[in-house]
Amino acid sequence: MTDELKRIIWQQVAAIPRGKVATYGQIARLCGYPGYARYVGTTLKQLPGDSALPWHRVINARGQIVFAEGSAACQRQRDRLQREGVEVKGTLISLRRYQWDGIACNGNPQN
């Protein structure tokens, strides 16, 4: 099951439009697994460094990059976002303009 869930998570993350962002909880809900926000993070963490998945478009519910402001990971994510036109101040992102209102889950197994 968790294997399946990972697949769906990847799918949803891949579905985030360029220049938009979504939160961990949002992704979890879109997958049909509300409450699995934490697991979304865990899953993204396991991604290989050369993965093509737009993991940088995933942020926390407060609208910020989860990494500490100075960290390399944070800078990497911020660069990728800004390159897509997303405005990032420190770790903060302007959700009003960039947050993605995702719709249904493409690959929801059950249902």
Next chain:
DNA sequence: GTTGTGACTACCA
């Protein structure tokens, strides 16, 4: 079986 640990959240003081 229990315990500790996160790329998380929602609440409450």
Next chain:
DNA sequence: ATGGTAGCCACAA
């Protein structure tokens, strides 16, 4: 706005 706290869930010791 800010910090602490208590749920949350899979996973590894």
